Amino acid sequence: MKVLAADGISPKGIELLKKEFEVDVKDKISAEELLEIIPEYDALMVRSASKVTAEVIERAKNLKIIGRAGVGVDNIDIPAATAKGIIVINSPGGNTIAATEHTMAMMLAMSRNIPIANETMQKGEWNRKQYVGVELRGKTLGVIGMGRIGAGVAKRAMAFDMDVIAYDPYINEERAKSLGVTIGTFEDVITKSDFITVHMPLTPDTKGMIGMEQMKKMKKGVRLVNCARGGIIVEEDLAEAVKQGIVAGAAIDVYTSEPVGPDHPLVGVPGIVLTPHLGASTVEAQIGVSLDVSEGILAALKGEPVATAVNMAPVSPQVMKVISPYLTLAERLGGTVVSLADGPVEKVEVVYNGEITEVNTGLLTTAVVKGMLNPIMENEVNYVNAPGLAKERGIKVTEVKEKEVEDFTNLITVKAQVAGKELSVEGTLFGSEGRIVRINKFRVDVDPHARILVCPHINRPGVIGTIGSLLGNNGINISAMQVGKTEVEGTSLMVLTIDNDIPAAVMEVIKGMDGISDARLVNFYTI
Numbered sequence: 429m430k431v432l433a434a435d436g437i438s439p440k441g442i443e444l445l446k447k448e449f450e451v452d453v454k455d456k457i458s459a460e461e462l463l464e465i466i467p468e469y470d471a472l473m474v475r476s477a478s479k480v481t482a483e484v485i486e487r488a489k490n491l492k493i494i495g496r497a498g499v500g501v502d503n504i505d506i507p508a509a510t511a512k513g514i515i516v517i518n519s520p521g522g523n524t525i526a527a528t529e530h531t532m533a534m535m536l537a538m539s540r541n542i543p544i545a546n547e548t549m550q551k552g553e554w555n556r557k558q559y560v561g562v563e564l565r566g567k568t569l570g571v572i573g574m575g576r577i578g579a580g581v582a583k584r585a586m587a588f589d590m591d592v593i594a595y596d597p598y599i600n601e602e603r604a605k606s607l608g609v610t611i612g613t614f615e616d617v618i619t620k621s622d623f624i625t626v627h628m629p630l631t632p633d634t635k636g637m638i639g640m641e642q643m644k645k646m647k648k649g650v651r652l653v654n655c656a657r658g659g660i661i662v663e664e665d666l667a668e669a670v671k672q673g674i675v676a677g678a679a680i681d682v683y684t685s686e687p688v689g690p691d692h693p694l695v696g697v698p699g700i701v702l703t704p705h706l707g708a709s710t711v712e713a714q715i716g717v718s719l720d721v722s723e724g725i726l727a728a729l730k731g732e733p734v735a736t737a738v739n740m741a742p743v744s745p746q747v748m749k750v751i752s753p754y755l756t757l758a759e760r761l762g763g764t765v766v767s768l769a770d771g772p773v774e775k776v777e778v779v780y781n782g783e784i785t786e787v788n789t790g791l792l793t794t795a796v797v798k799g800m801l802n803p804i805m806e807n808e809v810n811y812v813n814a815p816g817l818a819k820e821r822g823i824k825v826t827e828v829k830e831k832e833v834e835d836f837t838n839l840i841t842v843k844a845q846v847a848g849k850e851l852s853v854e855g856t857l858f859g860s861e862g863r864i865v866r867i868n869k870f871r872v873d874v875d876p877h878a879r880i881l882v883c884p885h886i887n888r889p890g891v892i893g894t895i896g897s898l899l900g901n902n903g904i905n906i907s908a909m910q911v912g913k914t915e916v917e918g919t920s921l922m923v924l925t926i927d928n929d930i931p932a933a934v935m936e937v938i939k940g941m942d943g944i945s946d947a948r949l950v951n952f953y954t955i
């Protein structure tokens with residue numbers, strides 16, 4: 429498999445990937461070159477420079493994962509990736525400290541005129557009077573977006589004896605209390621603060637959130653910081669507001685369109701401190717994000733779910749520890765049900781029993797759906813596209829949790845509605861080994877691997893023997909055999925584990941045999 433590492437990713441993670449894959453490193457890559465070479469790659473790693481557009485995704489023939497070595501994924505067309513089953517991962521915490529410290533550095537640099545003082549001194553000038561600054565102590569800092577970076581900035585600002593007021597519609601009072609900040613409305617924050625810093629993603633809601641109208645409502649002498657995303661503060665309005673003295677100063681790291689040239693409205697405006705998107709540029713952060721994303725790519729290319737996928741429901745490491753031993757089993761239960769079905773599946777209910785009900789089992793349900801769809805879909809079904817594909821095909825998926833369990837510590841039951849009839853398969857773990865313990869009404873003990881032939885049959889002498897001989901005569905080896913531990917109305921269930929595929933003609937002969945009510949092949953290699 430081949431990985432493309434674009435945009436200057438730290439070698440630390442690349443070394444890790446090189447142990448298993450071929451990795452091409454292109455620190456600078458044009459949009460045209462990316463479009464041209466993307467079909468070769470199974471994984472793509474980027475920072476903010478490369479734009480992974482719908483066109484790039486469309487051209488990507490083998491791409492399974494896009495890793496953003498950083499936080500913001502606004503340079504990646506997530507809906508296009510999701511529709512194609514491409515996992516998008518990021519490093520949500522790898523550069524938090526770097527961006528937090530950069531924000532503090534920008535606030536201080538702006539308040540004490542450090543950039544301009546340095547620039548003039550480097551020219552041999554000694555200007556003390558001109559560069560009198562303002563203190564942070566006792567001032568109110570408005571933080572808009574109280575996520576990882578916003579909270580880090582608030583904590584450091586309090587160490588500078590600032591009062592912090594925050595606006596974030598998605599955090600509750602309790603979280604605000606634990607951070608020691610006052611929660612206010614957007615209006616409160618913009619009208620009461622001496623400094624305002626923004627720390628949220630660029631979304632239709634946040635784009636242009638601070639323009640001339642809002643700046644006019646702010647305190648005279650307010651100073652603004654944007655180390656989040658260009659466009660949250662309207663650039664032309666900010667330049668104008670600083671020139672007119674409505675805003676005393678600004679410190680900006682990010683821009684609507686990057687890179688920025690000399691014609692940008694914020695370039696050359698006295699009172700505005702600019703850095704070229706350096707928030708995440710520390711040695712430590714770059715190693716951190718590179719390792720995070722490389723580890724995620726390694727896991728994803730092995731078919732394992734990745735907790736930092738942004739186009740999948742998030743799963744905490746604690747939950748992942750509990751559910752990960754069941755993932756393969758869940759897929760195989762889903763695959764078994766669909767292979768036993770005689771028509772399209774209309775509805776699936778996944779029932780969880782036992783201790784496993786104490787955690788979020790959403791990913792296990794997705795694994796069931798993935799296992800159900802993989803044998804019947806042309807393109808690969810994975811954790812990202814499985815829920816959407818099920819919906820598209822009109823399959824209703826529900827989850828039920830029941831604490832009680834009789835014979836097993838944990839039990840997963842997959843019930844499917846097919847042409848008005850219910851099919852069900854139950855599974856559990858024996859140690860770390862998955863086992864199918866019930867198929868419809870029959871209690872069994874089957875190791876779900878290779879291929880199994882499932883035959884309900886009349887429990888009378890000779891029936892099993894004739895199937896054995898037929899398979900043997902056709903060169904098909906039986907490596908394990910199970911006859912259902914229960915009998916239902918004179919019918920039993922035979923499950924044969926076989927080493928080879930059974931040709932359709934042989935399947936037809938089996939189905940027509942005296943005493944055999946049905947025969948279904950479950951091929952675990954396709955699940």
Ligand SMILES: NC(=O)C1=CN([C@@H]2O[C@H](COP(=O)(O)OP(=O)(O)OC[C@H]3O[C@@H](n4cnc5c(N)ncnc54)[C@H](O)[C@@H]3O)[C@@H](O)[C@H]2O)C=CC1
Pocket residue numbers: 498499500501520523524527572573574575576577578595596597598599627628629630633634655656657681682705706707708709
């Ligand atoms: N300059 C740089 O190099 C870097 C920039 N960033 C950017 O910083 C931003 C924040 O990053 P994190 O703190 O890691 O993300 P985060 O996801 O931890 O926090 C974002 C916060 O914004 C809040 N939010 C969302 N919509 C909002 C709205 N309309 N109004 C107010 N709050 C809203 C969310 O509730 C959340 O608490 C991101 O845009 C990210 O791309 C991140 C790292 C480096």
Ligand SMILES: O=C(O)C(=O)COP(=O)(O)O
Pocket residue numbers: 475476477497498499500501523705706707708709
């Ligand atoms: O992580 C983020 O969101 C950033 O903005 C950092 O961008 P970069 O990886 O330095 O191009």
